[in-house]
Amino acid sequence: MDAHALKRSALRLLAALALCAGLAALALLALSVENSATFSRWLPWILLSSICGVLALGALLTRKLWQLYRDYRNHVPGSRLAMRTVWIFGSLVIAPLVIVYLFSLDFINRGIDSWFRVEIKQGLNDAVGLSRAALDLRLREQARRTESLARALRTLSGPALLTRLDEERRAAEAQEIIVYDADSRAVAISSPTPLLQPPAPPAPEVTLQVFGGRSYVSLDPLANGRYTITTAAPIDVHPHRPPTRYVLINYAVPTELSELAEGVQRTASQYGDLSAVREPLKVSFRLTLTLVVLLTLLGAIYGAIFSAQRLTRPVQDLIAGTRAVGKGDFGTRLPLPSRDEMGFLVHSFNDMTKRLRRASEEAARSRAAVERERERLSIILSRLSTGVIVTDSELTLYAANASAGTILGAQLLEAVGSTLESVRKPAADPDATRASGADARLSAFVGALRERLTGSQLEWREQLTLPSDSGERVLLWAGTRLPDERARAMIVIVFDDITALLAAQREAAWGEVARRLAHEIKNPLTPIQLSAERLRRKLLPAMNAEDTVLLERATHTIVQQVDAMKQMVNAFSEYARAPDMKLACFNLNQLVSEVVELYRLQDASAEIRVDLDARLPEIEADRGRVRQILANLITNGIEALAGQSGGCVQISTVLQSLGEASTALISVRDNGPGFRREILGRMFDPYVTGKPRGTGLGLAIIKRIVEEHGGRIEAENVPTGGARVQVFLPVGAQDRALLMAAERRMELRRERA
Amino acid sequence: MAASLKMTSARPGRLCAPWLAALLLCMLVPCLPVASAQAQGPLDGNFQIDSAYIVLDHDVLELNARIHYPDNERIRNALQDGITLGIDVEVAIERPRRFWFDATLLDSTLRRELTYHAVTGRYVVRNEANVEQHSYATLNEALEQLGHIDDLPILVQSQLGPGPWQVAVRAGVSRGRMPAALRALMFWTDDWHRLSGWYTWMLTL
Numbered sequence: 021m022d023a024h025a026l027k028r029s030a031l032r033l034l035a036a037l038a039l040c041a042g043l044a045a046l047a048l049l050a051l052s053v054e055n056s057a058t059f060s061r062w063l064p065w066i067l068l069s070s071i072c073g074v075l076a077l078g079a080l081l082t083r084k085l086w087q088l089y090r091d092y093r094n095h096v097p098g099s100r101l102a103m104r105t106v107w108i109f110g111s112l113v114i115a116p117l118v119i120v121y122l123f124s125l126d127f128i129n130r131g132i133d134s135w136f137r138v139e140i141k142q143g144l145n146d147a148v149g150l151s152r153a154a155l156d157l158r159l160r161e162q163a164r165r166t167e168s169l170a171r172a173l174r175t176l177s178g179p180a181l182l183t184r185l186d187e188e189r190r191a192a193e194a195q196e197i198i199v200y201d202a203d204s205r206a207v208a209i210s211s212p213t214p215l216l217q218p219p220a221p222p223a224p225e226v227t228l229q230v231f232g233g234r235s236y237v238s239l240d241p242l243a244n245g246r247y248t249i250t251t252a253a254p255i256d257v258h259p260h261r262p263p264t265r266y267v268l269i270n271y272a273v274p275t276e277l278s279e280l281a282e283g284v285q286r287t288a289s290q291y292g293d294l295s296a297v298r299e300p301l302k303v304s305f306r307l308t309l310t311l312v313v314l315l316t317l318l319g320a321i322y323g324a325i326f327s328a329q330r331l332t333r334p335v336q337d338l339i340a341g342t343r344a345v346g347k348g349d350f351g352t353r354l355p356l357p358s359r360d361e362m363g364f365l366v367h368s369f370n371d372m373t374k375r376l377r378r379a380s381e382e383a384a385r386s387r388a389a390v391e392r393e394r395e396r397l398s399i400i401l402s403r404l405s406t407g408v409i410v411t412d413s414e415l416t417l418y419a420a421n422a423s424a425g426t427i428l429g430a431q432l433l434e435a436v437g438s439t440l441e442s443v444r445k446p447a448a449d450p451d452a453t454r455a456s457g458a459d460a461r462l463s464a465f466v467g468a469l470r471e472r473l474t475g476s477q478l479e480w481r482e483q484l485t486l487p488s489d490s491g492e493r494v495l496l497w498a499g500t501r502l503p504d505e506r507a508r509a510m511i512v513i514v515f516d517d518i519t520a521l522l523a524a525q526r527e528a529a530w531g532e533v534a535r536r537l538a539h540e541i542k543n544p545l546t547p548i549q550l551s552a553e554r555l556r557r558k559l560l561p562a563m564n565a566e567d568t569v570l571l572e573r574a575t576h577t578i579v580q581q582v583d584a585m586k587q588m589v590n591a592f593s594e595y596a597r598a599p600d601m602k603l604a605c606f607n608l609n610q611l612v613s614e615v616v617e618l619y620r621l622q623d624a625s626a627e628i629r630v631d632l633d634a635r636l637p638e639i640e641a642d643r644g645r646v647r648q649i650l651a652n653l654i655t656n657g658i659e660a661l662a663g664q665s666g667g668c669v670q671i672s673t674v675l676q677s678l679g680e681a682s683t684a685l686i687s688v689r690d691n692g693p694g695f696r697r698e699i700l701g702r703m704f705d706p707y708v709t710g711k712p713r714g715t716g717l718g719l720a721i722i723k724r725i726v727e728e729h730g731g732r733i734e735a736e737n738v739p740t741g742g743a744r745v746q747v748f749l750p751v752g753a754q755d756r757a758l759l760m761a762a763e764r765r766m767e768l769r770r771e772r773a
Numbered sequence: 774m775a776a777s778l779k780m781t782s783a784r785p786g787r788l789c790a791p792w793l794a795a796l797l798l799c800m801l802v803p804c805l806p807v808a809s810a811q812a813q814g815p816l817d818g819n820f821q822i823d824s825a826y827i828v829l830d831h832d833v834l835e836l837n838a839r840i841h842y843p844d845n846e847r848i849r850n851a852l853q854d855g856i857t858l859g860i861d862v863e864v865a866i867e868r869p870r871r872f873w874f875d876a877t878l879l880d881s882t883l884r885r886e887l888t889y890h891a892v893t894g895r896y897v898v899r900n901e902a903n904v905e906q907h908s909y910a911t912l913n914e915a916l917e918q919l920g921h922i923d924d925l926p927i928l929v930q931s932q933l934g935p936g937p938w939q940v941a942v943r944a945g946v947s948r949g950r951m952p953a954a955l956r957a958l959m960f961w962t963d964d965w966h967r968l969s970g971w972y973t974w975m976l977t978l
Contacts (some may be wrong), residue, residue: 225910288855296856370892
């Protein structure tokens with residue numbers, strides 16, 4: 021048993037002891053109050069029960085009061101109500117109890133004192149005196165009669181003496197008459213009944229008196245409440261010697277007189293005894309009354325505290341339960357105190373918490389479902405290549421996915437909650453060019469969005485062209501209003517970058533054009549060239565000099581133009597031709613060095629700088645085609661620097677990761693005039709060139725070679741001047757597979773978009 | 774048959790008569806000075822058992838004792854004021870035991886009352902049941918008579934069992950007819966209560 025249970029058991033035992041002691045005291049008092057003898061016999065038990073009850077109650081009450089005071093000081097809920105209730109109950113009980121107690125004390129004092137008033141004592145003394153006087157009269161009369169009889173007996177003896185004694189006994193109605201000799205032996209007896217044994221010698225006081233020559237008379241009380249008068253007188257009187265005979269007579273006092281005298285005696289005796297116990301009686305009554313009143317008082321106060329605590333306990337439980345509910349604990353169940361109004365209140369509270377718990381569980385399930393849906397949606401949105409943002413008419417960003425930030429070139433995820441206009445460039449991008457391009461792109465997007473939102477049509481689907489450093493970016497964007505009860509309309513905007521898709525479509529179209537051109541144009545070129553040479557060969561000998569010159573110039577022009585057209589058709593054929601890749605592992609840095617060295621030997625007009633990454637491993641690619649890429653890019657750079665002093669072409673290789681794939685980044689940068697802005701977005705399209713004599717197929721072919729390797733190519737202007745083309749080639753077959761798979765996914769998403 | 778041997782103030786293994794009330798009052802007023810009833814008050818005077826012995830008469834043990842009761846003017850006045858004096862003679866026979874409480878073979882009290890009969894002016898001695906009563910002209914005579922206990926049958930020999938037997942006799946004077954509870958209540962102020970010492974001896978038959 022732990023200490024708490026032990027303490028509780030001790031308290032219960034103490035309470036039971038107090039209750040039993042109090043009840044026992046009251047019961048004993050009630051049973052004995054009618055009988056003083058019983059009261060006297062039970063008084064110790066009444067006192068013991070009362071004292072035990074008072075002590076036990078005092079201990080319990082002290083503990084309860086201390087608890088009440090402590091709770092009051094600590095502002096325990098309900099303690100003030102309990103204190104007030106105890107105060108009211110206590111006042112209601114104490115005041116009448118004190119009044120009754122004081123009144124009873126006074127009543128007891130007055131009552132007991134009234135028993136011993138002087139008049140009563142005097143009356144008793146008078147009654148005793150009167151009784152004694154009445155009896156004295158009879159005593160004197162019997163004494164005289166005895167003396168007279170003694171004188172009459174002086175001369176008698178023998179039968180005459182007996183006869184005289186009998187006569188006298190009958191005449192005086194005496195009980196017996198005995199004549200003793202000097203040795204107190206009975207010599208003659210007159211008795212109404214014969215004696216079985218000789219009479220006892222008279223008391224010494226009798227003989228002492230009689231032998232002194234004097235008469236004796238006494239009045240003796242008997243055990244049966246009667247009185248007897250004993251008289252004695254000497255028969256023979258001699259001056260200087262004791263009498264030889266004396267007579268002793270016992271007279272019975274009349275019954276009526278005896279009863280009256282005995283009544284007076286009994287009353288006097290009882291009064292004396294009562295007088296002796298006067299003070300103890302007062303003390304006992306006071307003590308008993310005090311203990312009983314104290315017991316009642318303590319019991320009442322304890323009951324008041326108990327009732328107050330019992331009354332406030334449901335209130336405390338309710339307060340605690342309300343606080344628990346306030347903190348979200350809907351599982352709080354309060355014990356039902358009773359079937360009264362408080363019980364109804366507690367029952368209502370329990371019912372409320374039950375409903376709240378059900379509602380809370382339902383809400384939790386709903387929240388969990390919403391959370392799951394949100395996570396699912398978040399995963400879907402994060403995996404979407406399509407950009408999704410949710411905003412309102414004030415352009416406050418409520419939601420965005422990663423693709424939206426990627427497409428718009430902004431940190432939209434971090435900007436949720438703020439306005440789109442406050443979104444800045446990606447902080448991690450060290451390249452100011454990209455940052456400014458992203459800003460322009462986002463600004464254009466925001467401008468277009470604001471324009472849309474200011475109109476009445478909040479649902480649209482169309483293409484949007486945004487400026488970019490790498491050319492224009494074409495978005496397919498759609499907006500729709502979300503059903504929402506808020507004042508400001510929530511708009512969800514879905515957009516996708518279809519620039520690559522459009523480029524692919526153009527590329528496919530150009531590939532088809534190139535294939536048809538190669539097929540339709542290349543075939544008649546050779547007969548044209550052969551026919552022109554045949555005309556020249558057949559006609560030239562037969563013609564004069566003037567015609568010869570003309571024919572020579574015409575056929576030369578035809579052959580020359582046909583060659584030019586062949587070159588162009590071959591270029592188209594090259595563009596459209598599906599390559600046969602010859603993959604092999606080689607050192608890219610070594611290949612770059614070889615190609616650069618070749619150009620350094622051929623053309624020294626531009627400086628070629630090389631920065632190769634020593635960490636770059638061997639890559640798996642078609643070495644010839646990679647050489648073609650390098651040659652074309654270096655050629656373009658050198659041609660862009662034509663006529664410019666201080667021109668420099670920088671070639672660098674870097675091992676870089678694209679997603680999970682490792683790529684070799686080949687960057688070719690010049691400090692020339694850069695790409696013209698109008699062709700910046702279409703530089704990889706066929707027949708788009710910034711050079712006066714370019715075919716416009718160089719970058720298109722490079723792009724196709726790069727894509728055949730699963731890589732990626734980017735072209736852009738450098739803010740400090742010049743252009744930069746970056747080629748990402750997968751390092752190994754696995755990297756190539758990863759990049760191609762990613763590209764296919766992107767392609768599918770673009771197609772879906 | 775047996776001579777008096779010794780007197781002691783208390784008999785071991787026994788409680789005083791008003792133990793319960795004394796316990797109560799000790800709880801109530803633990804600090805009150807408890808006055809000895811044997812030393813001061815109206816019962817002051819020579820109060821002792823002069824001699825006591827037991828005789829065996831026809832298999833009946835009979836007590837004989839000579840007791841000297843105090844006699845003074847206050848007692849006389851109190852009696853004449855109407856109070857009753859209780860005169861008790863307590864006799865006990867025990868068998869001492871070594872490892873346990875002594876076995877009580879007899880614990881008897883001879884109760885008598887001494888009153889002053891105001892109507893007749895005599896001192897009356899009566900026994901507890903009021904079946905026997907004697908009156909005396911003087912208090913001295915009455916006390917003298919009370920102090921003589923002759924051939925008081927107390928026990929049949931067969932009830933004694935095996936010995937040894939220790940006999941203890943004690944006399945007491947108290948204000949009679951006062952309820953025991955009240956007497957106990959006033960035990961620290963009631964000087965009308967006095968006990969003699971125990972008169973004990975080993976009984977041999």
